[in-house]
Amino acid sequence: MYLTRRQFIAASATFSALFALPFGRSLSLTGTAQAQTVSSVELMQAGPLGDIVVGRDDAPVTIIEYASMTCGHCATFHNTTYPELKKKYIDTGKVKYILREFPLDALAAAGFMLARCAGNDKYHAMIEMLFAKQKEWVTQNPIPPLQALAQQAGFTKDSFEACLKDQKILEGIEAVRTHGAEKLGVNSTPTFFINGKLFRGTLTIEELDKQLQPLLKS
Template identity: 75%
Template sequence: MSLTRRQFITGTTALALILAAGSAVDLPLVGDALAQTANPADLAQAGPLGDVVEGRPDAPVTIIEYASMTCSHCAHFAVTTYPEMKKKYIDTGKVRYILREFPLDPLAAGAFMLARCAGNDKYYPMVEMLFQKQKDWVVQNPIPPLLSLAKQAGFTQESFESCLKDQKILEGIESVRTHGAEKLGVNSTPTFFINGKVVRGAMTMDELDKQVQPLLKS
């Protein structure tokens, strides 16, 4: 099943797309080859839904991650590296972190929609839970396990279905994805921008240290 951008955001809902697709289905990517550094103005531009930011606004290092909720490498980073990064850098005021949505399929878009619907204060806990349980819901029939996880976060079946039918949220997420692809050249996940420098692929904590430590000393 192939989906154009127009089909993705027009005249349908994430819920319908998930049901039609069955599970993760790649969306076509656009954009030029990824540059080594990003245009600061393009990188600073948040989507219509706004950025959800962790860390101090005046932190010396800003890390922006473009991820897909169905990406196994993104899940690996979220489960193994992110907790240590948060403890060592975010909670100590050294790093300002932003996760931006780059769904590679309708199911990933739906999962991000649930995180958005949970509210900014619950966005990262919802994302963390979905990454931790990724193998449970990235399946042929994803709606039942997604609903079960959403209920743990306070959703009802009604609010769950309403969220996945919210065209404004879907279009907001797709806007972030399109901007990342067309203006920043993102074409795979995870892709990180560390003070504007591009780093591709899930990093270990040692690899992250090598990127962050020189910026803290400069």
């Protein structure tokens, strides 16, 4: 089931009802590598909105994560592992990191839309805030807390509502999700590709160490 524009152009009460409708699921798997080969061309193909890269372009290792904003395991990764990954590998020029949108429900898509509307320079800050505060806005009535968080990032009521009606951004996010599912075999979140090698489920920093160290030595 895919998202449609009409899910985002109704009033707040309708938003709340729509955001309660799941159309995917998150799996509680550990970070295990899969014997799957994907095309490097397909893997490095950015969506219509472009990739927002963290780290040096010439870093020897590229990590691509497919995540959903309402995924509890994704929040765990971003709240616990990602800060260590950034400090140890991204900030030191060893890893280039790319987050790609794979919303498993309409509310997750809304979170990604707001991050895109915030602008490239604020995209990851918005993502990290929404993951850190996930329990506050992933509720049966998500609009008030989500709007309050967006206002902390500089949104007004009007810009918040306008963002969730932006067809171009919605279609761009959906294109990334569709490409990931159809071309790369992504079917749960989080899913990682480390230099093309597929991992499903949350990764700890210790598990990342085991994968990254050999790549950095080679």
